[in-house]
Amino acid sequence: MSAATMLAVRLLRHEQDPVLTEIPVPTVGPGDVRVAMRACGICGSDVHIIEGSTVPAYLPITLGHEAAGVVEAVGDGVVEVAVGDRVSVNPMLSCGTCRQCRTGRQNLCPRIQVIGLQRDGAHADLVVVPAGNVVPLPDSVGFALGAIVADAIATPWRAIERARVQPGDVAVVYGLGGLGLHAAMLLRQVHGVRVIGVDASDSALARAADFGIEEVVDARAGRPATAVHALTDGGADVSFEFVGSVGVVEQAVRSLGYDGRCVVVGVGPDRLGLSLRQETLVARGQSIIGSHGYVSDDIRHLLRLLDDRTLSIDGTISHRVPLTSYADGLAALRDRTSGAIRVVIENDM
Incomplete structure (x- = not known):
């Protein structure tokens, strides 16, 4: 060469x-x-x-x-x-x-x-x-971590910002792959949020605790939103969809309580066809929000959090x-x- x-x-x-x-x-x-x-x-x-x-x-x-x-x-x-x-x-x-x-x-x-x-x-x-x-x-952040910050961590960060998350909220994360796990770590470490994880994979559910997710729901049992309501006594404050499936979006919305916000990050080709009644959405003051990508300021902020060890991604x-x-x-x-x-x-x- x-x-x-x-x-x-x-x-x-x-x-x-x-x-x-x-x-x-x-x-x-x-x-x-x-x-x-x-x-x-x-x-x-x-x-x-x-x-x-x-x-x-x-x-x-x-x-x-x-x-x-x-x-x-x-x-x-x-x-x-x-x-x-x-x-x-x-x-x-x-x-x-x-x-x-x-x-x-x-x-x-x-x-x-x-x-x-x-x-x-x-x-x-x-x-x-x-x-x-x-x-x-920063010198304290290795290249590999610096690489995945610019997408795999910044994408959930932007979604969390869109959700108006507050300390003490209950959040449900649908999909415990890279984006979902990083979302859970950000929610727990930076925002002080209780996190419930939902997935349909044995390995994903088994490793959840290693990343700060103490409560999990196996989606294969059917209607995970019902399980979320049972765990939260009325529904979550925020939910995040990282899968890219219209069926999962439906469950993420149904997981919400009053004034709940569902942020959809996953991408799929199918049209949304929610069976949720419009009057239910209105009466409960719920929101469905799309979140796409991130900006350079998000990356800068995350690198500062990593540099001062407010955030640890391991x-x-x-x-x-x-x-x-x-x-x-x-x-x-x-x-x-x-x-x-x-x-x-x-x-x-």
Whole structure:
């Protein structure tokens, strides 16, 4: 491999696993930075892209959007970031000029692009993003954790902010994968909230206590909302749906008590068809809220919490593989028996 090329995981076509290949090093335009990738998560979203249920802007494309690394080059006009800086990467590239961007809601920009989906991503030696999309990574936070903050932790953080959570609330988390477990840790450690976890997996339910979830409901028993009401004497204050299933959304809404808020984060292709009566929703003052992504300020705030140890994220990075073993990491994520929570590629370079 020459100085003009690098290794990257490229998806050539759907329903075929990506391949590790040699491609040209990306150029750095004005206002851009080039980051030498030190860690990048393999996310369930990557699997959706590979399988074709999520369609990228073009093929072939380099996958990967949960990244952290070291700034290797800066473009013209960049003054706030320097070569050698440790950074987390916000993969959501917004236009900066629309109403949403001007009012601090860059995650809702109608022209948003996500690396690994609309632009080449970070399952590679190097990735290029606008300088405004990198966040300083404290020395106390390792690259692997700095990578998953920028999505797997920031996404539930934004959802919790949307829910107006208060200390002493009761929260129900539907789906105890990476997003749900991080949500539970944030709710317990930062917000002082009682958490009830709901899942249909033996392994997920068994490991819940390790992440601060002392009460769990097995969704396979049917109508988990009924069990939640029994545990809470009238329903939860907030519920979170991280599964992406209309049936789970229904149960998450039905788990609520008066003035309850259900935040839907999971993404699925089906139309919502709630059987809840409209008068019930109104009379109980309940809300159904969508939450999409996060903004760079969310990442900054989370990194401060990690730096001062207000927040401790331990155990959710279950698998670490080098870039050259990407296929092994992908296999672990797909294998329901592997115990995978977050799989992270690490690149020492």
